[in-house]
Amino acid sequence: DVQMTQSPSSLSASVGDGVTISCQASQDIGTSLNWYQIKPRNAPKLLIYDASLLASGVPSRFSGRGSGTHFTLTITSLQPEDVATYHCQQYDNLPLTFGGGTKVDTK
């Protein structure tokens, strides 16, 4: 199975700050990577697919980069509604696998 390692596991930033989350794959997955946002009692939301493509309706302050084994999700100006847990997921190989999640909070 492809192991996905996210860092940090949690972070706290001020509203308006830029935030970057990393995701490392245990093998080359090309650009077959998604980023999801999960809030308690809400449906997980696809933010980024194919490593860098913005999903429909997602604000442009979210962006994704990377290929191969190293990927990042950036929020350019953190908003209060961005408080959530963020997960990466690879889909280059079955079984699909997820990172452990990064909990983002505001100071």
Next chain:
Amino acid sequence: QVHLQESGPGLVKPSETVSLTCTVSGGSMGNYYWSWMRQSPGKELEWIGFIHWSGSVNYNPSFESRVTISLETSKNQISLKLHSVTAADTAIYYCARGDDSSGYGDHWGQGTLVTVSS
């Protein structure tokens, strides 16, 4: 806008089978993969398996011996049966829709909590 809603018994006894249903509204089931995922307390999200609208299925080897995913297109539903459950199967179970270009998860339901306890 497509909407997915999971439903299930909430509480299941150890060794029993948990049966969950995902009802799809506001969109077609055709040409998509329909996945089940779960997240146990303090653990990573896990992919259980998916079924294509054509009926072909793929399961995570970790679950393959005790899971069945099926489609009921006339009811716009996807079902999950997980057999011989233990406390380790306590989790929020999610269904999701996608295709191979969107990583199989462009729309998700909000999840249903399953607790395994006697």
